[in-house]
Amino acid sequence: MPVDKSGNRIRQMFGDIAGRYDFMNHFLSGGTDIYWRWKTVRLARPDGEDPILDVCTGTGDLAFAWRKAASASTRVMGTDFTHGMLKLAEQKKRTRSVSFMEADTQHLPFPNDTFQLVSVAFGLRNVSSTIGGLEEMTRVCRPGGRVVVLEFSLPDNRLISRMYQWYFRNILPMLGQMLVRNRHAAYEYLPQSVSEFPCGPRLTEIMEEAGLEQTSFHKLTGGIATVYIGYKPEQPE
Template sequence: MTATAAQASETKESTEAVDKSNPRVREMFRQIAPRYDKMNHVLSLNIDKYWRAQAVKRLRMVPGHPILDTCTGTGDLAIAISAKADPSVEVVGSDFCHAMLEIAREKRNPAKSSSRIDFLEADSQSLPFSDDTFQCVTVAFGLRNVADTDKGLQEMARVCLPGGQVMVLEFSTPRTIGLKQAYGFYFRNVLPRIGQWFARNDKSAYEYLPESVGQFPDGQALADRMTAAGLIDVKFKPLTFGVATIYEGTKPGELPAPGIQTPGIQS
C-alpha cells in the first residue's frame, strides 16, 4: 500500500463511528426493502442502472462456470448479469437480509434471463460455498455495509475460481473541486431527507448512507485492500465524475476450461 493510500485509509478508519453490525444493517434494510428500488432510482436520477450496466459489460464471462453476486439486495445486478450470461452459466445472488431477497425473487423473470438465477440467504463474511467455485464474484453498493471489509473481500476471493474475476461497484467521493463540495452537500443534507420521506423508517437509513460512504476506503485505498485479499492486476475506473467506481481484480491461476464442473453451490 502506498503511503498516501495508507494515510487515507487510516484517517477514515480512525474516525469510524458508523454501526455496521450485522443486526443493525439487516434490520435497517428489512425496513426499507419495500421501497428500496424506487428510492435508489429517484435518488440517483436513474444513473444507478447505467453503473450496473457498465459493470456487467466489464465482466469476463465464459460458458460453463457459475457467477456469484454477493450483497445482492433486491437482485438488480444478479438479474442484469443473468440477462447477458450464456444459458450454461448459473447466476447466484446472496444476501443476509431475507426481506430484500423476497423482492429479488419476485423480480426474477425467466423470460428475460438467458441463464438460471437463484437467490439464497448468506452472510458475505462467511459464504456457504467451496473454494474455487465461481468464475466471477461481484458486489454492487454492498461491500461498505459488510462489518469487516477485508473479510468480505477475502471471502469473495476464496470462492472465486483461479483466473476468475472479482468486481466491486461502489460509491466513491469525487475529487474535482466544486463537484466534491456539491456532492458532499447533497449526500449530507438532501439525500437523507428525501430518503427518509420515502422509507419512513426509524433507523435513519439515509443518514447511514453518507456516513458509510464517507468512511469507506475508495480509489487506491480499496484497490490495495483487494490486493491484500490475494487478488492481482487490480484496477479501478471512476464513473460519473467519480461518484461511483468499478474495481476489478483477478484471482491468481488459470480459469478451468468451459464445461468442467465446479463444486460448492448450495441452493
C-alpha cells in the same frame, strides 16, 4: 465515532426499507444506478460457463444484469442476509437460471474456487469487515476468475465533490426519511458510510491484501461511483 455496521443493525435497516429500496435507488440517483450496473457488466464481461455469484445482492439487480450478459447455460446466484430484500429479488425473477439464497458475505456457503465472477454492488461498504468480505469473495472465486466491486466513491473534482457531499449530507437524508420512514436512519447512514469507506487506490490495496492481483479501478459519472476489478491468481502448476 465510526458508523455502526453490526450485522443486526444492517439487516434491520435494509429490512425496514426493502419495500421502497428499488424506487429510492432510481429516484435518488435519477436512474443512474441502472447505468452503473450495466457498465459494471460491460467492464467485466462473463466468460465461459462457470457460475457467477453476486453477494449482498439485495433485490437482485446486478444478478439479473449478469444473467442477461452471460451464456444461457451459466447459472447466476445472488446471496444476501436480509430476508425482505431477497423476497423482492425472488418476485422479480423471470428465469430459473438465477437463484437466491440467504447468506452472510463473510461466511459464504460455497466450496473454494467455484465461480468465474464474484461481484458486489453497493454492498461491500456495509459488510462489517471489508477485508473479511473480500477474502471470502476471493475464496469462492476460481483461480483466474474475477472479483468485481461497484461502490460509491468521492469525486476528484473539488467543485463536484462539494456539491455532491452537500446533496448527500443535507438533501438526501431529508428526502429519504420523508419518503421511507424507518427506525434506522438509513439515509443518514448512507452518506456517513460512503465518506468513511476507502475508495480508488486505497480499496485496490485492500483487494490485494485479500489475495487478488492485477487490480484496477474505473470511475463512473465523475467518480461518484467506481468499479474495481481484481483477478484471483492462477494456481501454481
